[in-house]
Amino acid sequence: MTLSIGQVAKLAGITVRTLHHYDEIALLTPSRRTTAGYRRYTDNDLLRLQQILLYRELGFPLEEITDILDHPHSDELTHLHRQHELLTRKAQRLHQVITNVERAIHAHTQRITLTPQERFDIFGDFHPDNHQAEVQRRWGHTDTYAESRRRVATYTKTDWLRLTAEAAAIDDDLLAAHESGRAPDSPDVMDLAERHRAHITRWFYDCTPELHRHLGDLYATDPRFTATYDDRAPGLAAYYRSAIHANARRR
Numbered sequence: 001m002t003l004s005i006g007q008v009a010k011l012a013g014i015t016v017r018t019l020h021h022y023d024e025i026a027l028l029t030p031s032r033r034t035t036a037g038y039r040r041y042t043d044n045d046l047l048r049l050q051q052i053l054l055y056r057e058l059g060f061p062l063e064e065i066t067d068i069l070d071h072p073h074s075d076e077l078t079h080l081h082r083q084h085e086l087l088t089r090k091a092q093r094l095h096q097v098i099t100n101v102e103r104a105i106h107a108h109t110q111r112i113t114l115t116p117q118e119r120f121d122i123f124g125d126f127h128p129d130n131h132q133a134e135v136q137r138r139w140g141h142t143d144t145y146a147e148s149r150r151r152v153a154t155y156t157k158t159d160w161l162r163l164t165a166e167a168a169a170i171d172d173d174l175l176a177a178h179e180s181g182r183a184p185d186s187p188d189v190m191d192l193a194e195r196h197r198a199h200i201t202r203w204f205y206d207c208t209p210e211l212h213r214h215l216g217d218l219y220a221t222d223p224r225f226t227a228t229y230d231d232r233a234p235g236l237a238a239y240y241r242s243a244i245h246a247n248a249r250r251r
Contacts, residue, residue: 002032002040012049027066028052047076054083058090144211148204163203170196174240175232184242193240193247209248216244 009016022028023039028049030039041049048069055065069079155163170192177189184190193212200207200215207215219225220241229237 002042003046005030005039005041008041008046008049011046012053014053022049022052022062025062025066027062027069051076051079051083054079054087058083058086144205147206151204166199166203170199171229171232174243175236178233178236178239184239185246189243190247190250193243194251196244197247209251212244213248216241216248219244 003011005016005019009019019028019039023030028045031042031045032040034040051069052065055068056062060068173195174189174192177192182189193216197207197209197212200212219229220237226237229240
């Protein structure tokens, strides 16, 4: 079975003109022709075309591809092994480029103006941009989100260190209250919830008691947020929600 030049062009996703050129430079000469002189391509021709296109994908010039394919000791398996190695290297390079571009996108979206080392110094293994898509989906259309982005864009490394230190102190005090068995609606635990609300207002946006209550619900119902607290102590997220709700009622 043979194929016409048009069929081969469609199959390979290239133009008829390209196949004409390959024939003219003796890179790919069809094995058969009709009595009228029309080109007909065999299975072996298609295999050679596959090799040509793979080497082109790797950036080899046509002249070099001709030399490679016409080497007396070359065979299909040798070419495939070589192409696999070269494509793997190219994929690794592309993966690094993609990673760098994604980091640039996250940095632009998150608006955290820090160097990679500064981000690591502050956040360690936690990546705040991992939650960015979810945050933007939930609140991206709100004035609260816009205000938070505006403030965050101005923060220096010193600001972030102060911010995270305050948040860590609140979380540590919350854990201590939970472990001591104090009720979430006791005055001192509600005061911890109020500290958290004031922390958000100071650093991100005006967190009203009603909005704070919704955040408390999120901490206890969204598995990603719940894990942040329950990894420290089982039930801590639900405890926190109860304290936030109690504080909202008090206020």
